[in-house]
Amino acid sequence: MSIFERLTKIDRRIIYFVLGLAILLPLLKPWGIPVNVMDRSRDLFTFIEDSTRGRAVMISFDYDPQVMPEVHPMAYALVHHLFALRRKVIGLCLNVQGTGMAVDVFNRIAAEYNERARSREDSIIYGRDYVFLGWKSGYVAVILGMGESIKGVYPKDYYGNPIDELEVMEGIKNYRQIGLCISLSGAAFPDTWVAYAGSRYGLRVGAGVTAVMGASYYPYLQTRQLVGMLAGLKGAAEYETLLDEHNIPIKKKTAAPGMDAQNLAHLVMIVFIVIGNIGYFYLRRR
Template identity: 45%
Template sequence: MKIFDYLATIDRRIIYLIIAIVVILPLVFPRPQRVRVMTPTQKLFEAVDSIPEEKVLLIDFDYDPQTAPENEPMAIALIRHAFKKRIKVAALSLYVQPLGLAVKALDQVREEFNARATTNEDSIIYGRDYVLLGWQPPPIVPLLGLGISISGVYPTDYYGYRTDSLPVMWGIRNLSNVGILVSVSGGSAPLWWVAYSQVRYGVMVAAGLTAVSASEFFIYYQTGQFSGLMVGMKGGAEYEEMVAQLDVPGRRRASEALGSLTAAHLTIIAFIIIGNIGYFVRRRRK
C-alpha cells in the first residue's frame, strides 16, 4: 500500500509536468479525432448548405488572438464549406482587431482551393467568389444599416474597391439577400445580431462560440433565434467532420486539438481517482 501513500502525496510539480507532456505530445504529433456531430452544429451545416445561388453567406469575424484557437477553425471550416459548394461569401467585423484574422482565414482557404484548381472556373477569386467588407464603427451602424443597404454601410471594401462594382455583390442589396449570418465570436456579438438585425429584418443568425461562453447562448438556440451553433473546439471539430466528407483540402486543426484536450481531461480524471483512493486507504489505516 506504500504506492498509495506516495501517490497521495505526489509533488504537484510532477503532476504539472505530466499534464504538460500529455497536452503537448498530441499537438506535436497531430491526428484528427473522429467526433459525433451534435444537432446544433448539424443544423448550422444544413442551413449553410441550403443557401440558394442568389444569396450570400455573411460571416462576422468577431474574435481576437485570445480566442482564435477555438474560433479560427470554425471560421475556416465555414469558408471551406462555402467555397466547396460555390456559395458566395461576404465577411465583415464589428471591430477593427479581428480584420487581420479574417484576412488570414480567407487567404488560407483561397490558397488551399487554388492549389488544386486547374481552370479559372475552379479557382476562388476575390471579388467574384468572396468579399471582405471590412469594419464600420460603431457596431450599431452595420447591425441596423445592413438591413437597408450593404453598400450604404460599406461603400468600399477592406481593400478600397467599390462594393457595388464587385461581381460577388451584384444583386446583394441588404440582409434580405443573405442566406444566413454566422457570427464567429469570443464575446456577445451574436446576441447583438439577434437583438437588432434578426428582430428587425428577419435574417437567419447562427454563431460559433467559445466553450466558456456557450451557456448564455443556448436559450436563444432553443427558442429558434439561433439557427445553429458551433460550441468550442468540439463544435469546430464537428463542422470539420462534415466538411471533410465533401472532399475538401486542408488540415482539421480543431479535430487535431481534440486529442490534446482528451488526453488532458483523462489525465486529470486519473489523478483525481488516484488521489481519492489514496485518501481512503490512508484513512482506513487510522
C-alpha cells in the same frame, strides 16, 4: 515508504511532465478520437447546405485574439464549407480586432483551393467569389444600415475597392439577398445580430461562440432565432467532422487535434486524481 504513501506524494514535476506530453503528442500527431456531433452544429451545417442556394452568406468576424483558439477554427471550417459549395461570401467585422482574423482565414483558405485548382473556374478569386468589407465603428448603426443598403455603409471594401465594381456584389443590395449571417464572437454580438438584423429585417442568423457562452444561446436555438450554433473548440471539431462526412477535405485541421489534446489531458488529470485518492483513503483507514 509504502506504495500508498508514494501515491499521495507524487512529485508535481512528474505530473506536469505527463500532462505536457498528453497535450503535446496529439497536437504533433492527431489521434483521431471520434467527435460526437451535436444537433446545434448539424443544424447550422444543414441550413448552409440546403437554404443558402443562390444567395450570399455573410460572416461577421466579431472576435479577437483572446478567443482565437476556440473561434478561429470555426471560421476556418465554415469558410472552407462555403467555398466548397461556391457560395458568395461577404466578410465583415463588428470588432476592430477581427480584421486580422478575417484576412488570415480568407488568405489561407483561398491559397489552399488555388493550389489544387486546374483552371480559373476552379480557383477562389477575391472580388468574384468573396469580399471582405472590413470594420466600421458603431455596430448597431452598421447592422441597421446594411438592412437598407450595404453599399451605403460600405462604399468600399477593406482594400479600398468600390464594392459596386466587384462581381461578387452584383445583385446584392441588402439583407434580402443574404441567405444567412454567421456571427463568430467571444462577446454578445450574436444577440445584436438577432435583435436588429433578424427581428427587423428577417435575416437568418447563425452563431459561433466560446464554450462558456454556449449555454446562454440555447433559448435562441429553441425559438429558432438562431438556425444553429458552434460552441467552443468542440463545436469547431464537430464541423470538421461534418465536412469529412460530406467529402469536403481540409488540408490541415486545427480543431480535431485540439480536441484530442484536450480529451487526453482531461483523462490524465482524472487518473492522477484517482491515484491520489486511493493513497489518501488507504492511509486514512490505517
